[in-house]
Structure formats: structure tokens, C-alpha cells
Amino acid sequence: MARMKFLCDAERCIECNGCVTACKNENEVPWGVNRRRVVTLNDGVPGERSMSVACMHCSDAPCMAVCPVDCFYKTAEGVVLHDKDLCIGCGYCFYACPFGAPQFPQDGAFGLRGKMDKCTFCAGGPEANGSEAEFKKYGRNRLSEGKLPACAEMCSTKALLGGDGDVIADIYRTRVTRRGKGSEVWGWGTAYGRPDQQPQTPPQQQPQGGNKS
Amino acid sequence: MLLTKKFTTEMGKGASGSKRLSRHATGFLAATMDRRTFLKRSGVAAGAGAALSQLPFNMISEAKAADAKPAQGGEVVVRRTVCTHCSVGCAVDAVVENGVWVRQEPVFDSPLNLGAHCAKGASVREHGHGEHRLKYPMKLVNGKYQKISWDQAINEVGDKLLAIRKESSPEAVYWIGSSKHNNEQAYLLCKFARMFGSNNIDHQARICHSTTVAGVANTWGYGAMTNSYNDEANSKSLLFLGSNAAEAHPVSMLHTLHAKENGAKVIVVDPRFTRTAAKADMFFRIRSGTDIPFIYGMLYHIFNNGWEDKEFIQARVFGMDKVREEVMKWTPDVVENACGMPEADVLKVAETMAKNKPGFIIWAMGQTQHTIGNAVVRASCILQLALGNIGVSGGGTNIYRGHDNVQGATDVGPNPDSLPGYYGLAEGSWKHWAAVWGVDYEWLKGRYVSKEMMEKPGMTVSRWIDGVLEKNENIDQEPNLRAVVYWGHAPNSQTRGVEMVEAMKKLDLIVVVDPYPSATAAMAAMVRQDGVYLLPAATQFECEGSCTASNRSLQWREKVIEPLFESKTDHEIMYLFSKKFGFDKEMFKNIKVTNNVPSMEDSLREINRGTFTIGYSGQSPERLKLHMKNMHTFDVKTLRAKGGPCDGDYFGLPWPCWGTPELKHPGTPNLYDTSKEVKDGGLNFRAGFGIERDGVSLLAEDGSHSKNADLTTGYPEFDHVLLKKLGWWEELTDAEKAKAEGKNWKTDLSGGIIRVAIKHGCAPFGNGKARAVVWNFPDPVPLHREPIFSPRPDLVAKYPSHDDKKVFWRLPTLYKTLQQAADYSKDYPLIMTSGRLVEYEGGGEETRSNPWLAELQQEMFAEINPKDANDKGVRNGEYIWVETPTKARLKVRAQVTERVGAGTVFLPFHFSGWWMGKDLLDKYPEGAAPIVRGESVNTATTYGYDAVTMMQETKTTLCRFAKA
Amino acid sequence: MTVRRLLAIPLAVCLVALGVAGCGEKPQVVNYKQGKYQGKPDSLAWENERFKGDQTAWEMQMRQRNLAQNEYQRIN
């Protein structure tokens, strides 16, 4: 049975926000709610790396555990979803999630928290597959259409991989093997030498994201 | 994001030591200061975007058409189109239900993008919605925009233009066309202006790659990207000099990073540590505007170490010895003093390029937008010629064009100095096109003031403001400009905003034709009470037609939806005006018009019939449509179809696609590649500059020719005389002979001369040498000259700008006198430069009106180095005033970052809607203001133009800043 | 393995950046208790017109589709 997973290849992600926009487009996510976002470390300096983050559909999901009304469930293929009709907007899941994935659209004039919204792995929610009700509450159900998440499918550099954990691990492994050849010699470290050089020359370091693995 | 805020404050107080909290994602969001998170994320939510986007999970399509229920059946069709936001040419499948664009799917089959999109491409469905567009024609009355009907608009605007034409001359109207038009519209607009009787027409290419087109074409024949993005997979080294592809051409990085993964060395040399640099193997910083010192610094090492390709140079290059003399002046210390790069670094780049062949040099605006742009790009070509990196798969000059169809609009569109296909404006060229159009040459001449004006290049879009403001006796045409028609072009992309507003004030009439005319509309309304008309044009998703990607491949877009609101397609608007002006019969003689809408297929066929120079002759609509349907049959690495209905073709028939469509030429994937036969996309350098110069032959040396050519020597371009001399004339059919007599390969409308030349394995344009010395340019050997506003007065003395020009593209143009009038760097010590953001395109009105994109980049900012910030007491996120020698001031947020070096200030160029600290919201037509507005960098940019093409200087000028 | 490593980066960074305030304090122990889903039932991804309940067909399609994310399939 396929286990759905995301993997973002930091060696490839160029922080273009294609994934973020694809998600907005496909699921009609309103302004201010971000099911997916791109995080950049060391912005503007050598070593800059970006990663696209959303709900990781954890195997042992903390959000599921803390929800006081137990509105979370996990699908057969490992996608963590929740029932918005049951959700009380308490925000516990947001605190529990290591990725800040759960989002709370402001509801009404007093900044009250609306029902939680998060990445569904483009798998809709507990309504009939492909129904209007499902779309309005949870967004598209691409999985039931035989498609994978919009964000991963449209990623500009194929940095963001989404799908069966085994398949994407294979894809990633191919790349890492290839990189092994050239980047051993031409990685940041060898190309730049001493760490005490000018600010414009990157310090000695190995790129994160598994250059050597 | 209320929660996030509270959360960070708590952590700031140290209230949280809990593992659970500190593990939280908001933690690392707050800890990194990237350019998105440092600005408050939902700041604009209360603005224009709110109404629509606050409805959670509301269907946009439903808001538009209440009866569309996408989830429950209805007529669903999928239309294949192409992203309109850059030249990569990413294909998009649009799902349309009951006429509403409801979904967008990736096209994995496309060999160009394999389904991938950046933020802009992933958001194009928003065009099917267009809440912030201009919805009906409007007119400025007493300082406010009022709705009018199309009839009234065409009649009033038409009458006014006709009156100006009569009172002054056709030259008093300036037409600004668009690189966002498809090929057919761009072509029609070129024809339209000529039939109006004027060469005063231009488009974005002027301010984007005009220096490339002129410089590169004069070096070896064609001024375009030599290979393709895809071909980078075959490369061993990639030098980005003046390109930030990760933001400007994001999906090209799919090919770049794939190449890198397979061992290609990626080098970025730039004033900024760009996101492209973040992905490179090596990054080196240079001072803005010193590309030539850097390139010559490399060549110095290349020549000294004997790394040049001597055989290649001997056989295929003219004048390299002259260049060598200049290069030898650029010793490592001189180079370092000019560009700031120490010898070891320059050597490292040179060695990497020399030892990892084939390789590319890649550039965009970083090289072109300088007063010496034409010389910079030629220096890049010379580098590749020296290395023998031209005419091979995996090596060349990959010149990344900007807009989705700027390549096509340059090739066949509205240029002031040429008819479609770079034919120029000489009498012979006019007669060629008169024949294609089926109109009388004398009639065309009669449309102009005189034959002289008919053959004199018009003004450029970079200088139209001087056509208005300059004293009449100084300009090289009868009247000053009295009207400007902005037809798909942003005003904030041209420099010298302060003077632009003065020019707008002085005009009799401003007409804007655009889906998003708002920047022009607001600027005009700021200084005028009347005399402005806004006409809503449809986007490329509301019509069909072809567009040319950066790699010269043509793609056919299907029409996705009908024009929204009251908007009309550009070609319909052209037709309506041509009727009003009384030349519709002539203009659309070969083109079917149905309900005022001219046929795009017929227009392309007319282009095919006339554009032999660059081989836009073989790409019939039928062939292009076949390619769009069979994308999956093309190999991604070579772009060639294996089997299937397009067997042997290169994707999109990259030009030159020689001869008639019946000849079935497959297109030319890599220019000047002699390892293939011309009929299979091979080529050699063009022989376009004569046979010999200073006693040296300009034709290629013996043995240097395209594969299997019957002529194994160099040879001039083909014409009827050469064919007869060679004894090949008899191979023409009788019908071809009749048309080819007295003609050359460019003007023979039968295509017979081309057919026979190719049959013999020869390139129709001859077999010549590339020119390292372009003797018809101001600096035949490219020379470094300091920008007019240079931060280095000591170097200005050594490398001064050009002499002033009295008449240049109809206008006087300043260089030296302005450069030496003062030491500007005393009061304005910092370099000001500008560039792209991934979320926005061009002037930005269109993309800043798209809520999905606007949310990601909500405020205009300036990147400043921590040193400069601390010197001025400015902190990250504070407002600052940036001021230039024009005295214009920009109020922007400071982003303090090491991305720029000390002494350099970077500003993105996509913003408009603020004017020196003031939001112009009330100047916009109601409901048509973009969601995000901000200061336009070009409000403050300074004077400075390339000495060949009038390219504006945007990349190097001076500024200072202070806390606001 | 690699997946975990990738995730570890941002986490490590924020630990360094924000964990200092908590030095010496005992980390709060959180006991997650898996609840039992109380919401509406959801149908399986392959229970629809297209797949007609055929899980294998759905899984095949997913695998196929997944390969589109691997450009090595087409560029080599």
C-alpha cells in the first residue's frame, strides 16, 4: 500500500513559490491562509537554502493526538485529514504541529478563529469524492482523480516531490548518486577554500540536503 | 497570522523553553530574515484583495458565473496554452467548463517545462477571472475616469489621431507596441503603424535585449539565443553573467540544475548574491557595469595559457588578433581595480570554462541595460568564440529573453528600424513587403510624409519622452510628438519617471490599450484633467496565436475563454482602428476577418510568406498545432521528435525553419552547428558583411562548412547570380524561376533559391566568419566605458563615455558632457541597480493584480548592505528615502542584507502606484487598481543610453538613502 | 533516511535560535494520546467512477503519475 509523503530537495528548491501558488490555485485557498510556504535559511548569504513546507502527514501525527474533539483521521494511504464540521477552531493542533501546518482563517469582524484548514495532500476530506461540498470545505481531491498534489506536480525544478514514499525516495536517490560525481570535487567546500575569506566568498561548508549521502 | 505574532513575542520574552514550542515552525520562520517574512505578511489583506479572497473556499468561477458548478458535470474541455510571463514557454492545460476557466493542469508532455511552473505560471488561471482588470473603455473627464462605449472610444480616439496626423504629420503619434502580443498581433501592429505612415513605433525589446540583438547579430548573423534551455543538459560549464535565472526564468533552472547534477560547473558572477548564485558552485561579486573588464580579465588568462581554440578562430573568426591587443591591456591588477575581482578568482573562472567544454555563457538584462550594452554582449560572444564554444551542442550564448513573446515581437513585430524579419527600411525591403501584403509600393509611400521619412528609423520607446520635451529644432523630424498610444506596455519600465510625467502633461492625447492600463492611467491622471483614453484589451488566454520562446521555438496557443467583460482582443482593436483610418482593405487583404476579428492563422501564413531572412517561413499554423498535440514525442535533451507525426522535427520548429512549410525543414535547434546538415538543422556563420575587409577574407576558411555541403569553401549569400554561376539555376521549377529572377534568398517569394541551396547542403545566407571586430559600431573592438553616473571618478577619466551625438534615432543624445558635468558620486556615493522578483513580471500591474502572487510580495523594498545601513542608522524593515541625482525620491522599506555588497543598493522594478511617497490609489480608474502598489524604481532612474540601440541604462546609476 | 535528514535542518536551527531561553528549565513532557476519530466517514480514493473501487488500478495510476516528477525518465 502506498504511503503518501513529501520530500523537498533543498539542493534544487529555488524559492520560486510555484508550489505555494499551485496550491492556492487548485484549492482556492483564501488570502492569508497558507497551506504551504517556502522557508529560507541563510537568506542572502552563501549557504542559502530553501525548503517548501506544508503538512508532512506524519506517521504519528501530534495534531491528531491533541485534538480535543478528535476530528482527525488518517486515510488508507497515510494522509492526515480532519472533519471541519467537527473542528472547533481551538488551535491546539497548530501548537502541536512541528511545521506550523494548521492554518486559521479569520472568521468575522473580531478576528475570531475560523475552522482549522491545512494541506490535505490534495485528497479532499470527509465528503463524497469530488463533490462540491468537499471542494468548498477542503479543496480538490486530486488523489481520487488519479493525480498527485498540485504543488509537487508543478514544482519548477522538481525539488518538491510528492507521492508514494518509496517512489519519491527512489527519485531522490538517483539524483544524489549523480551529484556524487561532480559535487564531491566541486562542492562549496572545495570551491571556496578558507573560511576567513571575503564576505562574498562562501565559507567552507557542505550544502545541507545530503550532498554526500 | 495573528497567532504567529503572539507566538513570537512570547518566545522573545523567553517564556518558552519547552521543546514543543521551540520546535515549532514559526520559530524558524522568525529566526530567518528572508525578504518575505521580514515584511508583515497579511498587511494588504484589508485592501483591494480582501473582498474577493476573504470568502473562504469560495469558487472564483462561481463568483464569475453563478450557473457554473464545476463539481457537477457540464461541458468540460481542455485547451492547451502557454504561460504568458516569461520566455521559457511553459505549457499549460486549461480546463474550461461552460466557458469558465475552472482548473489548470501541468503539461508533463511539454519538452520545455515537463509540467513545471514558477509562481507566475502556476497562477495563470487567475486571468480567467481578472477582478482587477479594466472592464470597459474609459475616458478621463475632469480628472476622473468615466465609462464610455466602444463606439465612442474608437470614434473619439480615431478622430483625434486623424486630426493630429493631418495637422502635424503621422510622425506626431508615438505607438508603443508589446512583447506580450502574440506573433500575429505584433506583426499586424507593425504593419498597422506603417500604414498609418510612421516608423515611430517600438516595444519592450528596446529596453530588454536591443543591445543583444544588434551586438550579437553583428557578430555572427542572428541576434538570438544560440541554443536552448534544454541543451544545457549537454553542457559542462555554465557561466551566468548578468542573469538571475532562478527569479527571472525559474523553470530554466530545471535544466540548469539537472546539468549541474550531472557534473556541469555552475558559475555566477554578479553584483548581487542572487538566488541563482545560491545554487551555483562558485559565486563572485563584481561592481555593477564592469562586465567587460571581467571578460577581458578572463581572456587575458585564456590567451596567456593558450587555452583558446586556435583552429576554430583561424577557420571561423575575423579580427581576434585586434581583440587580443585590447585584452592584453587588461592585466590582472587593472581588472581588479575596475571590477573588484582578484586575479585568482578571475583565473579560476577562466580555467573552469576553458577546461570544461562545451559551456555556455548566459545573460539577460545584467549585460544589456548599459550605455555600453552593445559592447558588453559582444565581449561575451568573443569569449565564446575564443573558446570555440559556438556552434556546438552544449555550448553557446544562451541569451535569456524576458517576456513570453519578446523574441517573436523582435523578429516580426513593431520595431522602429525594421519591417518584419529584420528586413530594414530600405526601398528594396519596402518593395518586398509591399509584394507580400499585396499593396502598391507607391500607395505605401504616400502614407508617409516623404520617402526620406519612410526609410528613417523612428524614435525608440526609451526616448519617446524626449520626442515630446526636446526643443523642436533639435529633433530630426518635423513635429514634436503630440500623442502616445501605449498598446500593451508599462510606463514604469522606462527610465526617468520625473520627465515622463512632464511629457505626459504636455501631450494632446494619451491612449492606453491593455488589460491592466492602470499604471499609465494613474500617472496620467496625476498630471492631467482630460485627454486620456483607456481601452480594455483581452489577454493571450482570450485569443489564439503563436508565440516564440527564448530558444526560438514557436508554440501555438489555443483560445481558452472568450474575452472577459467588455474587453476585445488586440487584433480586433487594430481592425477597428484600421477601418476608422481607412486602410482596413489594404491591411487585411490576405487575412480573413470575421465579426471584426482577423484570422490569426491567415496572419501567420502571411508572416510565413514573407519572412525568409530568419526562417519564419516554415512554421505554418498546421505544423505548430501538430507539435502542440504531440509534445510527448519530442526528446527532451535534443528537442527532436522520434517517430510519430512530427518525426525528425525539432520542437516548435526553432527558427530558422528554412523555406516554405512544404519543404518540411525541421527547424534549427543550435545555431551555427556545422556537425549537422543544413536540412537537419545544421548551419554555419552568416556571410552578411561583405567578402573581405582590410585584405582579409570574411568568408569561412576552406573545409569549414556544414556537414555534407557541396561547397566546401566559404561562400557569399545566395542570389540568382550565384545560382547561375554554380549551374544550379536549372534546378528551380519554372514557377520558381519566374519569381526568383533578379532576387536573392531573402526576397525570392517562391522560396526556390533557399530550397536549392539547402538541397546542396548550403546555408542560404552564405558561409562567413564571425566578427570579433564590428567595424560599423562606435567601438569596433568592445571597450569598457564607465557609466554616465559612475561611482569611480578616477576611472571616468581613464574610461570616459562616448562623445555626445547630435542626431541619433531622431534625437540628440548626451554622453561625455553629462558624465563629466559633475562628480555625482560625491553626493550620491552608492550604486543603484534594479532587477526582478520571481512573483512579478515587467512593470508588474498584471501580476500585482493577481491575489495569489500579490500576497507573496506585498511591499516595495530596497536591499542595502548592513554596513551602509549602520552608517545611516537604518534598521531592517524601516522606511527609507532613496534619492538619485534627478532629485526624485522613493519611499521604500529597507531590507538589510548581505545579498548586496557594501556600496550597492538594489531595487526591484515591478512596482508602481506610488509617487514619491504618495499612494495614487485615487488616481486609478475605479476597481482597476492592482492589489499591491509601491514606488517605481524608474521614477528615480537617470539618463543614459546605449550608443547603438538607445537601450536605457538601468543597471548602474547612483543614489543615496536616509531614514524616512 | 534522507527524508529525516532534510527535516532535521530547520528543526536544528530553531533549537539553536530559540532554545537558549529555556536552558536549565526542564523540558515539558508532552503525552500525546491518540484519540478516536469522531467525524464523518470518508470514502476511499479509489471509490469513484474512474476507479470503480479497484485499488490496484488506482495504485498503478499513482505510480505512473509519480514518475512525471522524475525528469531523469526523459533527460539522461
Ligand code: SF4
Ligand atoms: S498537497 Fe495540495 S493541499 Fe497540500 S500543499 Fe500541496 S497543493 Fe496544497
Ligand code: SF4
Ligand atoms: S515550486 Fe519547487 S522550487 Fe519553487 S519554491 Fe516550491 S519547492 Fe521550491
Ligand code: SF4
Ligand atoms: S513565468 Fe516562465 S518559468 Fe514561470 S511558468 Fe511562466 S513560462 Fe514558466
